[in-house]
Amino acid sequence: MTPQHHPGSGWLMDYACGHLSPAFEIVIASHLLGCRVCKEDLRLAEHVGAEFMMAGAEMATILTADDIVNSTAKSPELEVWRAGSQLPGALDLTGLVSSYLRISLDALRWRGGAGGVSIAKLRHDDNDRLWLLRARPGAVLPRHSHSGSELTLVLQGAYVVGDQVFGVGALEDADEDTWHQPLVTTVGECLCLAATSGSLKFEGWVARLVQRYLGI
Amino acid sequence: MIVRMPDMPSSDDASSVVRFPLPADVSVAERSEENAWLLRVKSAADPHAFRRLFERLSPRIHSYLRRGGIAPADAENALQDVWLVVWRKAAQFDPALASARTWIFTLVRNRVIDLERAARRDLRLTGVYVEATRGAHPDEPDLLAQALGGRIARVLAQLPREQQEVVLRCYVEGKSQREIAREQRVPLGTIKSRARLAFERLKQLIKESA
Numbered sequence: 449m450t451p452q453h454h455p456g457s458g459w460l461m462d463y464a465c466g467h468l469s470p471a472f473e474i475v476i477a478s479h480l481l482g483c484r485v486c487k488e489d490l491r492l493a494e495h496v497g498a499e500f501m502m503a504g505a506e507m508a509t510i511l512t513a514d515d516i517v518n519s520t521a522k523s524p525e526l527e528v529w530r531a532g533s534q535l536p537g538a539l540d541l542t543g544l545v546s547s548y549l550r551i552s553l554d555a556l557r558w559r560g561g562a563g564g565v566s567i568a569k570l571r572h573d574d575n576d577r578l579w580l581l582r583a584r585p586g587a588v589l590p591r592h593s594h595s596g597s598e599l600t601l602v603l604q605g606a607y608v609v610g611d612q613v614f615g616v617g618a619l620e621d622a623d624e625d626t627w628h629q630p631l632v633t634t635v636g637e638c639l640c641l642a643a644t645s646g647s648l649k650f651e652g653w654v655a656r657l658v659q660r661y662l663g664i
Numbered sequence: 665m666i667v668r669m670p671d672m673p674s675s676d677d678a679s680s681v682v683r684f685p686l687p688a689d690v691s692v693a694e695r696s697e698e699n700a701w702l703l704r705v706k707s708a709a710d711p712h713a714f715r716r717l718f719e720r721l722s723p724r725i726h727s728y729l730r731r732g733g734i735a736p737a738d739a740e741n742a743l744q745d746v747w748l749v750v751w752r753k754a755a756q757f758d759p760a761l762a763s764a765r766t767w768i769f770t771l772v773r774n775r776v777i778d779l780e781r782a783a784r785r786d787l788r789l790t791g792v793y794v795e796a797t798r799g800a801h802p803d804e805p806d807l808l809a810q811a812l813g814g815r816i817a818r819v820l821a822q823l824p825r826e827q828q829e830v831v832l833r834c835y836v837e838g839k840s841q842r843e844i845a846r847e848q849r850v851p852l853g854t855i856k857s858r859a860r861l862a863f864e865r866l867k868q869l870i871k872e873s874a
Contacts (some may be wrong), residue, residue, distance in 0.1 A: 458830070458859030466773040467840035470781070491762060491868055498769035500835040506723035507730060510740055513718035516747045517711045524745035527774050528756050571851040597842060597852065621856075645842065 453618035454486050455479060455599065457491040457493070463610055464493035471571060471578035471643035475599045475619070478641055482617040497554030555638075556580065560657065563587055565633075567657050570641075579654055583607070589630040590656040597645040598622040607631060628653060685720070694720075698764040706754040714751060721765065725772055732776060732838050742775045819869045827862035830855060 462468050463476045466493065479487055501633055556568035564584030571578045573582055581600075583589065606615040607630040614620055614630075629652060632638040642654040670730075697719065704713035722743065729739040749771055757767050820828055833839045841859055846850040 453736075454715070456833075456856045456860045457863030458856050460829075461834050461863065462840045465834060465838060466777040466780075467838065467843075490866075493863070494762065494770055495766050496669070496761070496831075496866065497773070497835055498766040501728045501769050501772065502721070502765055504724055504731065505727045508728035509722050509726045509743055511722070511743050511747070511871070513711070513715040513747075516744070517714060517753050518717070519744075519748060520749065522743075523690050523752055524748055525735070526745055526749050528749065528753055528770060528771065542827060554802070 451512050453612075453614055454483065456648070456664060457489065459599070459621065460486060460490050460493045461496075464490060464497050467575040469643075471576040472597070472599060472645075474578055475601050475643045477531050478603075479601050479617065479619040521619050553580075554580075558582070565611050565657060567654070575645060579642045579644065579658070581638075581642060581654065581657065582640040582642075583632045584636045585632060585636055585638075587638070588630040590655050598642065600640050600642040600654060603639045603641055605636045607640075608633060608635045609639055637662060646652055695763045695765060699759050702750070702754060702764040702767075703759065705751065706757055709751075709754075717750070717764065718747060721768060722775050725768070728772065729776070733777060734776065738779060742772070742779060745775055746771045751820050819866060822869060823862055823865055827858050829864065830858045831866070834859070 459468075459472075459476055463473065463480075468476065481491060497581035517539050555572075558566040558568050560566040566582050568580045568582075569577060570580055583605075586595070586604070599619060600614075602614050602616050604616060605619075606613055608614070608618075609628050609630050612632070640654075644655050698717055700711040703719040703826070704710040705717070716844070726739060726743060726747065729742055730736070734742060746768065750768060757764065761767075761768070820831060823831070830844060833844045834841070841855045842852060845855040850853070
């Protein structure tokens, strides 16, 4: 299945070059797990990156090829392929929660619950934060506009904004000047992974929940 | 037209192999050579093939790391880590997914991410590379072409100035779209749109010139 909503190319360029903070990188990587279209675009972004790397000046190194061939040093702990580059197209994104994030939902410290929506913080690096959101079928999320960065990936269930449905694997790349009031579909619980940037001027819907429940 | 890399395995199932379109003037021959070398390393642990690959790419990777703000000693260590992985884990190279240089670029990127996170600070030298290389007229196409060795530059030169800017800030200066927006004092949405348009155009131009 190919999701209908994707991150803009700028996000893929940032991902290809390693510019993203862990929170945003994880959300993009998770979308890539289930999205063939973006995976192909990522390859193009990496291809362009390699050309830029190879087009720069040359700078001699002390290291030689023989040093490597003859080295007895322990193999470095370097990830060979990032998630987005290697995995097949269709994955069960709900499996992410246990396998990729290595956490159990129940072990998280959930906050909120009023109106059927709760939120848990997964990580916090400098100004960026990664959240999991859980919403009861039919729950109405806070009405909001966007400013700054907020990426939301649907892991399970679906929510509707106007006439657009965000189903499993869809990534909402928050745009400015848009008023939204997401409505969780009645089919089942909705689980989302979201990254927010740390501006105190919280306006995204995830950020609104954070304000409401955590009082930040 | 889509150019098939010579070392790609042939497959009847077109959808299972991503045939990457390459611009005709973007070092197709060089890429094929590099793929052949890396495949020799993969299949026969051939030190001669490894040496040739190392000698072509190492000076470029080194300068890429240095202009990314990585200190000399860290850059040498990062190079060593990347090449050890290339030498020992070449089995994981799949020419159907990416060319040798793209695969190695992803290793370099991953090492840089590790270094930046370990240091928990920003290592980049803001703007130094682009300003130094491109001189006083940042959008002068000849200087740009020179800076990029005339490769991607020909494709890039066809983009509107604002879109070129986003691509260069991202790939050459190592800035995220958020940082570009902040630096240029324009809404993030504007940078996102420019990035999207630039990327679509790059895709189209690369396909056309292939």
